[in-house]
Amino acid sequence: MYKATIFVTLKESVLDPQGVAVKGTLHTMGYTEVSDVRIGKRLEVSLEAANQEEAEVAVTAMCQKLFSNPVIENFRFDLEEV
Numbered sequence: 001m002y003k004a005t006i007f008v009t010l011k012e013s014v015l016d017p018q019g020v021a022v023k024g025t026l027h028t029m030g031y032t033e034v035s036d037v038r039i040g041k042r043l044e045v046s047l048e049a050a051n052q053e054e055a056e057v058a059v060t061a062m063c064q065k066l067f068s069n070p071v072i073e074n075f076r077f078d079l080e081e082v
Contacts, residue, residue: 004043010076047059
């Protein structure tokens with residue numbers, strides 16, 4: 001059994017309106033030292049696989065097909081055997 005922790009973020013070239021709104025709120029709250037905020041997603045997936053390589057292939061496919069939009073998002077993941 002493997003556990004994948006997946007992080008999906010907008011590409012640097014893509015405007016993040018949610019991040020801009022959070023940055024504005026932080027400034028309003030007095031945290032004027034904050035220069036940028038980017039919002040992303042964190043997912044945890046448990047899966048059965050024969051080995052780590054098979055798990056990596058499966059998680060990569062999941063990210064490319066479902067969890068991220070490759071046009072505007074990047075993904076990375078950490079994989080651990082549990």
